[in-house]
Amino acid sequence: MACPFCDDTNINLRKFYENDLFVGIYNLRPFVEGHVLFMPKRHVDSIFKLNDMEKKGLMSFADRCVFIALKYAGAYQFDLLLQEGGSAGQSIPHAHFHVLPRKFDDKVATSKKEWLAEFGKREKSSRGNLTNEETEKIVKRLRFIAKEHAIQLETL
Ligand SMILES: [Zn+2]
Structure with a gap:
């Protein structure tokens, strides 16, 4: 199976920040x-x-991506999640971290048990996929934030 995270077309649509590695x-x-x-x-x-x-x-x-994601969401706190292996919920076998900006009123269940169960359910469902147009709009904003804070990001 081709890896979606090694697929340039997919990555180019979604990427908002990168370096050599x-x-x-x-x-x-x-x-x-x-x-x-x-x-x-x-x-x-x-x-x-x-x-x-x-x-x-x-x-x-990680620091730079968290910075950009938090600015985008208007949040100050976050979950950083790594899933390794199918039993841990990893759906794409290319190592990746999730950054989830969190707010006190974000309606995400507060216990980690409920939270992970809900997260796992949503990761497996194909409902709620963004369209390419929606993705482009969000990515444009994220890239703008990265550009606006380029000097600050380089110090992280
Ligand atoms: Zn890959």
Whole structure:
């Protein structure tokens, strides 16, 4: 099966931030407003298969994606989620992190158990997929935020 995260057409539609090693994209089925993903450009199925350069750059890239996602959502807090393997809910075998901006009134269940159950259900359903037009609009805004804060992002 072709990997959607190695598919340039898919990535180019969704990406809002990148460097040589990583790319940040908007999720196809956002669980909350500003739900982005980031991942190594190289296809690896586990973060423990990252090479030394990728390991070194990971936190800084995470920081930048979180910054952009929070600005987009008007939030100050977030969940950062990694699922490894089918039993953990990983649906695409290319290692990726979810960034979910959170707010006190976001209506997402507050217990982690309920939260993960609901998250898993929505990840498996194909309902609620954004159209390409909706994605383009959101990605345009995310890219604008990245551009507007380019200097600040470089310090993260
Ligand atoms: Zn891949």
